[in-house]
Amino acid sequence: MTFRTLEKVAPPAAVRLAERLWCTVPRGPVRPFDVPGERFVVPVDGRSVVVESWGEGPIVYLLHGWGGWRGQFAAFRQPLLDAGFRVVALDAPSHGDSDAGSFGRGRGLLPEFTVALTRVVEAVGPAHAVVGHSLGGAAAAIAVLDGLRTRHLVLVAAMADAIPYTRDYAATFGFSERTRVAFLSRLELRVKRRMTDFDVPVRARAAVSPLPPALLVHDLRDKEVRHSDAETLVAAWPGAELRSTEGLGHRRILRDPGVVAEVVAHLVGTPAARPEQALEDVNA
Template sequence: MTTTTSPTASSPRTRPVDTARLVAVRTAFATLDRVAPGLAARWALRLWCTLPSNGGRRRDERPWAGERSTVTIPGGRTVVVESWGSGEPVYLVHGWGGWRGQLGAFVAPIVDAGRRVVAFDAPSHGESAAGGLGPRRSTAVEIVEAFTAVAAEHGAPHAVVGHSLGCTAAALAVADGLPAGRLALIAPSADVLAMTGLMARRLGYTERTQTRFDRRLEALAGRPLADFDLTTMSGAVPALIVHDRRDKEVPYREGVKVAASWDAAELVTTDGLGHQRILRDPGVVEQVTRFATA
């Protein structure tokens, strides 16, 4: 594992937190945790599956419109796919609440390197139809299903560029048997169980609720939550892990943990790009493109 550092960018401005609302939610969860942990777990699961709506996830960095199509995924739902160029495909897999346009800065350089870029919107994301839970709600499993279906239609990946939860979806699809030459994972989260623990701390409920929540989440996923642990998915596939020290959504230590656990991984560290701007930083785009098109 090697480490490089891209040029430092200025820190992004943060929006003020709605403290009153957070206090009210924490108070409600604390009460339910004592008297009705099952109800608290159902509420927590609904919050978990609801997509965020901050503007950064809706940025459109696509240089030009590509060829638009749709692919049908399990359950009969459709997802929107967009492709550019020709040659072996490099897939762009967006994160939670994002869409294909977020990763558009990678399109032109990858096409210029002689590869075809294929991007898609997961269920309930971007321009795709609603997922199985309805509008504005989805799961990581649906992202995996969408990616697998799109790859079956457009060809085995020469490489995959994933962001945030898209990293987990891409790695899990590969672990399940989808062949891929290499994986570039930008701001990956190492372990979903750590994320559920973080949610418990933020919302103020105890193990009484979290245990029930984890069981419900596992039932919804249809597979053990341990399957979503990136640190156990290491293999022979070369990997590039890119993470920012000041990422406020997925801590930098998560990327370090993933890189340390993978057999053939290189860690690229940035400072000041956060969780979203890292996707359009010229230095990051150049390094990821060079890796994905090798």
């Protein structure tokens, strides 16, 4: 009823509310890694992004999804270390221990995930691989399409394009197509980018420069990000491979030993996984 009333008496207010709700980060428990790493801060546009690091070797960056935090990758830490990688995990703006983003506390923006990842890589060192979950997977793919260099990209339960989900969002909250289009236009002004910039399959098909090989892992019963997103991504991204699971859902997939082993084996199975060669190849 709120949106129906606002659309009648104050359409601009309905648009502002739609934008705020879309950008509101869901609250949840934030648990640290079981074994603390070296914690430090990387400044991003005047705000602090918290980063945690373990080990030495080729760097694997871990980027959580919407409403997540770096500790969600706890199951990946030791297997990656055992495989000879350095593990670097970050909290996106308005998530975990990092400062609030430009939209204020409790609200986040996809481009800020992308910028934070890029700045952390610039500060810490070349990426052998980036592993992104959910919205963090989309952000990692966009960062690569924007020019971030990495040997490998792993997308776990990643969203292909946010636009279809805004239609689901409008249906859930009961606001009109006019409000949906207007709130997206308002969001474009806020982030200073067109929404089409975040359509990963379209941009991957149009990419001129070679893209790194991608491994996609997605559950067939994921209720938050449709499995069809993974199918669309793997069809659009050159050299991409898809591994489908069943019954792990959207978040438990990050804790599954089989999924972790699959990702680590994928990274170890390449010649560049040798520490002394990987850094050299990335810098070539």
